[in-house]
Amino acid sequence: MNQTNLIGVTCPASTATTVYAGRARLKSLWYSASAATTITISDGSTVLFTMTINAANTNDLIIPENGVLCSTSLIVTTGANVTAVAFWG
Secondary structure, rough: OOOOOOOOOOOOOOOEEEEEEEOEEEEEEEEEEEEEEEEEEEEEOEEEEEEOOOEEEEEEEEEOOOOOOOOOOEEEEEOEEEEEEEOOO
């Protein structure tokens, strides 16, 4: 198993944050939502997945194995009611 240092990047509410402009792997995501909202993970302009958060909630999304590969850039888009920290490596 390859191990790499993880870097955390804050993703403010209602923002598309370029976590890393280049090849990167999303390893985990911490979020805190004050109401129902969404978080979208993209590789450049390609949406990889969208998380729906149904109510006020704070939680971690731990991605197993090697994480989610983004070949061009890792972008996290947060809804109006949520902030997040994306951990990549």
